[in-house]
Amino acid sequence: MYVVEVDEEMVVLDAGQMIPEDDMLGIDVVIPDISYLVQNRDRVKAVILSHGHEDHTGAIPYVISKLQAPVYGSKLTMGLVEETLKMKNIENKVKLKVVSPGGNIKAGKMKIEFFRVNHSIPDCLGVAIQTPQGYVVYTGDFKIDQTPPDRKFSDVGRMTDYGKKGVLCLLSDSTNAEVPGTTPSEKETEAGIKDVFRDAPGRVIVSTYASNVYRIQQVIDSAAESNRKLAIVGDSMKKVIEISQRLNYLRVPKLIISVEEISKYNGEDVAVLCSGTQGEPVSALHRMAKGSDRQLSILPKDTVIISASPSPGNEKSIGRVVDYLYKLGAEVVHSDKRVNVSGMVQEELMFMLNLMKPRHFVPIQGEFRMQFAHAELALTTGVHRERIHMLDNGDVLQLQGKNATKASKVPAGNVLIDGLGIGDVGNIVLRDRRLLSKDGILVVVVTLNKKTNAFVSGPDIISRGFVYVRESEELLEEAKKKVTDTLNECMSENVNEWSSLKSNVREVLSRFLYDKTKRRPMILPIIMEV
Known part of the structure; x- marks a missing residue:
């Protein structure tokens, strides 16, 4: 979550949730602390969502009722958010407004423009906020895909225009800033997944994020091409498929079966698509691998595809799941560019910097080392070191005239959600849980x-x-x-x-x-x- 303030008005950019880290025992979801926004709720004119992934939208049900500001996003993003709000019975308390690439809105006195970017989900938006000193541009998650599945390309022309008009500050994602090269196209992933489906001797089980709509379509197409029935595991996955199909972002032929029907088919005639309860890729697979899933377990000759990049800090848990799967005799395809691509690698990050030509640059998201690597890339594109700003949670960067200074911090951090409790689990409770689990x-x-x-x-x-x-x-x-x-x-x-x-x-x-x-x-x- 990021906040842009112009004079007395604020705009919030994304409101995501985080999968709890291993030491956050019993925690279901982690969301941002919005106490600063609540103190200034009258100044918050809009919440803008760049795309539909949970790490950019998952906190909306928890925070928007306290802000009373309209929420803007693309058609698919708003469809996914609306379903989440219905589950919390608060859909009537929030104003959801659909915007399109190339469109613009007025939030208070601010004019905000939207441009298309590619990612692993359709309908991704970059955001450009007009200020008297130039544009503040927020890229969201992006990649430069020359052959996107829906043939809707990143709007390089509009990005170039912003660079010519003058970008005061660029906020750009740093998650893969340590990875050299460019991101392979989603078309290559589609071919890789189809190869695995074709060659697998038994069942194919695919684990991915529930909101990765492009990947879901590739799995559906691969199942159809290899004459396999497809079972869907996970309520979040089922909901995303239903919403995306209703909004014409997914094509689903008549091949879906229930989990109970899997036993009626030979292994080579069936596939499974699964995600976790929060849409994360591994938890459902973990239950299967441990034999604790009531409906499915891993069998010898199963081929398991983990089509997801581990989020920073989550590598160990995914590694453990892979170990369990191998012990059960499954073939595991993971950390493989044939079945998963991400984005925001070095060449793409430098491409974005060269298009925008920002006066100031703030690397965002990812671990600090990734932001540092992104800052080094910015230096190579000509951004002056004194105009690259490394910010921690709560830091305020004040841009005025030619000067950029760090102002005093605002309250920031994580709010932990455990069951129905929001923020009632703090460091002391976590310490007690760790102590109990240890001794x-x-x-x-x-x-x-x-x-x-x-x-x-x-x-x-x-x-x-x-x-x-x-x-x-x-x-x-x-x-x-x-x-x-x-x-x-x-x-x-x-x-x-x-x-x-x-x-x-x-x-x-x-x-x-x-x-x-x-x-x-x-x-x-x-x-x-x-």
């Missing part, structure tokens, strides 16, 4: 006589995830003695406040258990009065 928990229960302040029962110790009780009776007996001694000492010193008693028990027991086991379980003292 377990020890519950100490003591009963106190309310009148005499004497301990009438306990201490009883309950262990979960720390040690197996039957094999550690001696350790736990020593622990009980430590607790008893600590409580007696407190009472002899007239220390009878519950908080002090609990703190002393926790401290003594933690030190004792670490000396004995080199582990630090969470210790939860409970004192009951009778």
Whole structure:
């Protein structure tokens, strides 16, 4: 999510969600912190979505009700967002407005123009915001595809025009800035997927992002050409296919079967297309590989295609899934340009820089090392080093006249969503979850006589995830003695406040258990009065 402010008015560019990292235990979705926007909601004139991928639209249901601003995007993007809003029962609370490449809108006093770019989903838009000092251009995700599946090309002419008119600042994606060369065309991916379908001796299982509409079409076409029936796994995948078909972005012949019908066909006559619950590519496949999926499991002779580039930080989890698949005897096709292409690699990034000729440049998205690589590419195209700005979350770049300065930061960061809770899981809760997953928990229960302040029962110790009780009776007996001694000492010193008693028990027991086991379980003292 990025925000452009011109005078007293704001425009929000994209509102995506992030797949939780491995250490975010129990978290379903990560969205941006919009507290700054909420504080200035009257100044927010529009939310503009560049394309329909979840990492650019997934936060809309969570944030738009707090902003009350209209949402603009292409026809397919708005169709996907509308379905997401219906699932949350808030579709009537948001104004969704469709815009087209080459069109423009007025958001407050700002004029905003749209130009077509190619990506792995149709209807992608770049955004150009007019300011008194020149255009601020946001590319969204893009690639330069000479043979796009829908024959709708990136509008290089309009991009060139912006460069001639004067681009004050370019915001361009950095995800693949470390990758040399150019991106192969989607046509090459289509041919590669068809080759795999044709040569596979058994079932073909394809895992991809639910919103990767071009890839879905290629899988459907490959299944039809190889005379295979196709089963769809994942509610998000089914919804995207239904919406894209209704809006004429997908052609689906009569080859779809239910998952229950797969067993009626020989392996060479069936294929499966799947994604995860949030549209991510691997979780459904992970369940199949682990044998925990109620409907499907991986069989020897299956060919599995993972047609998705791992997002930064997610490489390990995908690697584990691939290992499971190989152990089950499947043939796995992954990290292969035959079945997946992305975009925004070095030659394309430099091409965009050369077209736009920006006065200032901000590399966005990706890890810091990718943004740094993008900055180095900008230097080679003639952008002055002092006009390349590396920004962290919350940084504000102020452009005024010929000067560019970093202003004070605004509140920014991640909001974690767990079930129905939005933002109620913070660093402390995550720390506790990590501690529980690593060293377990020890519950100490003591009963106190309310009148005499004497301990009438306990201490009883309950262990979960720390040690197996039957094999550690001696350790736990020593622990009980430590607790008893600590409580007696407190009472002899007239220390009878519950908080002090609990703190002393926790401290003594933690030190004792670490000396004995080199582990630090969470210790939860409970004192009951009778």
